[in-house]
Amino acid sequence: MKIHFKRIIFPIILLITCPALCQCGPVKIGENIPNIEINSIINFRKSTLFIDELKGKYLILDFWSTNCLPCIRAFPILKRTVDKYSRYIEMLPVTYEDKVVVLRLLEHLRDSYSLKIPSATNDRILNSLFPHIATPFYVLIDNYGKVKWFGNAFNEDTLVTQLRADSILNNNNERTKWLNENTIRESNSDTTESLFSMISRLGIQEFAQEVSVDSNIVSCRLLTKYIPLFRGSFGHYTDNSFYVGNASIMFLFQLAYSNGDPFKFSPGWSRVELITSDTLSLNADIEHSKGIEYETWRSEPGHNWNYFIKASSSGLEKKTCYEFMKEDLQEKFPFISASVESKFIPVLVLTRYGKNSPFINSNGKSTMASLFNLIKWRIQNETIIDETGYTGNIDINLEGANFKNIDLLNQKLIKFGLELRKANRKIEILIIRDLRNGS
Numbered sequence: 001m002k003i004h005f006k007r008i009i010f011p012i013i014l015l016i017t018c019p020a021l022c023q024c025g026p027v028k029i030g031e032n033i034p035n036i037e038i039n040s041i042i043n044f045r046k047s048t049l050f051i052d053e054l055k056g057k058y059l060i061l062d063f064w065s066t067n068c069l070p071c072i073r074a075f076p077i078l079k080r081t082v083d084k085y086s087r088y089i090e091m092l093p094v095t096y097e098d099k100v101v102v103l104r105l106l107e108h109l110r111d112s113y114s115l116k117i118p119s120a121t122n123d124r125i126l127n128s129l130f131p132h133i134a135t136p137f138y139v140l141i142d143n144y145g146k147v148k149w150f151g152n153a154f155n156e157d158t159l160v161t162q163l164r165a166d167s168i169l170n171n172n173n174e175r176t177k178w179l180n181e182n183t184i185r186e187s188n189s190d191t192t193e194s195l196f197s198m199i200s201r202l203g204i205q206e207f208a209q210e211v212s213v214d215s216n217i218v219s220c221r222l223l224t225k226y227i228p229l230f231r232g233s234f235g236h237y238t239d240n241s242f243y244v245g246n247a248s249i250m251f252l253f254q255l256a257y258s259n260g261d262p263f264k265f266s267p268g269w270s271r272v273e274l275i276t277s278d279t280l281s282l283n284a285d286i287e288h289s290k291g292i293e294y295e296t297w298r299s300e301p302g303h304n305w306n307y308f309i310k311a312s313s314s315g316l317e318k319k320t321c322y323e324f325m326k327e328d329l330q331e332k333f334p335f336i337s338a339s340v341e342s343k344f345i346p347v348l349v350l351t352r353y354g355k356n357s358p359f360i361n362s363n364g365k366s367t368m369a370s371l372f373n374l375i376k377w378r379i380q381n382e383t384i385i386d387e388t389g390y391t392g393n394i395d396i397n398l399e400g401a402n403f404k405n406i407d408l409l410n411q412k413l414i415k416f417g418l419e420l421r422k423a424n425r426k427i428e429i430l431i432i433r434d435l436r437n438g439s
Contacts, residue, residue, distance in 0.1 A: 057089055341431050
């Protein structure tokens with residue numbers, strides 16, 4: 001899998017996909033997906049369709065790429081699950097890659113493994129609606145077009161839990177865990193298994209799923225040490241719960257202080273300042289490496305953590321999940337001080353070039369916000385600021401643009417009356433100080 005960050009937040013290989021030039025912003029859990037048109041679909045009943053044509057069944061979108069081995073290995077499992085519950089759900093893998101490249105791989109899967117996998121290709125719109133930092137990334141949409149769940153780990157239990165929660169499947173045989181732990185609040189639990197042992201057995205994703213949707217636990221907050229065998233991840237199961245799996249201390253603070261947007265304070269965009277003499281334990285450069293060296297690092301005590309929260313309705317009336325998370329981190333890591341401060345830092349400013357603005361087109365199929373997001377995602381090691389002063393529709397084509405070279409990219413942008421300029425701007429920075437060394 002291709003690595004795009006200089007520093008990886010999760011102890012897995014991360015992938016930043018290319019957001020689309022579309023008219024819609026990111027879709028959240030509980031919101032309806034807009035009726036967009038999907039083109040260049042392979043091995044599906046239609047090569048082009050509108051999203052509303054898929055209503056009537058649940059839909060699992062599987063964001064993947066041809067160089068993502070875990071994505072490809074997950075295809076048979078996903079297909080078996082979808083085939084088993086085909087009365088209720090269908091799948092549509094999605095990739096931003098070219099149709100020719102994707103078709104070559106899917107034909108190999110068909111010919112060598114008798115595995116017929118559909119996929120939307122050349123996608124920009126869906127990647128923009130559901131931005132993510134790792135693949136595979138799954139989005140579950142109900143039969144009315146509402147987003148019910150998203151995350152990096154999807155299996156049969158995830159689907160069945162949601163179908164039962166929506167009264168699509170019979171709940172008579174549902175298995176509910178009754179847990180007892182001093183970290184559970186406002187629950188009616190009785191017995192058997194500790195939360196940590198349950199996480200160790202299931203992994204954080206399945207644990208979060210079971211406690212979020214499939215149990216009577218009303219409120220739960222848990223911070224645990226690294227658990228072997230399970231990869232790092234981040235996801236939501238309901239609108240009042242989320243989990244982070246096997247992540248660094250630095251990422252936990254990034255998430256807590258960004259109110260749920262894991263990209264807001266990404267180190268790659270100069271939005272985090274880590275003041276410590278011990279970067280190894282907080283967020284080591286080793287985190288993006290492979291093999292024994294990385295495995296040794298992440299298994300060291302204190303390097304990686306799991307965090308889970310399910311907030312009750314009464315609790316959410318007083319604080320957000322992320323405010324609760326801040327409290328838990330401050331209690332667990334009293335030697336860390338974190339704050340959001342405004343500082344002048346070097347940035348790239350997207351601005352107008354010249355007197356004319358040929359990019360403006362009231363009938364254009366994209367928006368300035370979508371163009372800005374595309375540039376921001378593709379130029380990963382810079383902070384990008386939009387100062388065009390325009391928020392309407394645009395007509396611009398950056399196909400073939402070199403995002404790794406600002407001068408070459410500007411040659412494309414200037415044709416449309418835009419330019420990226422180096423400047424200093426005052427923006428919000430997350431400052432993380434390690435108090436153990438007097439920082």
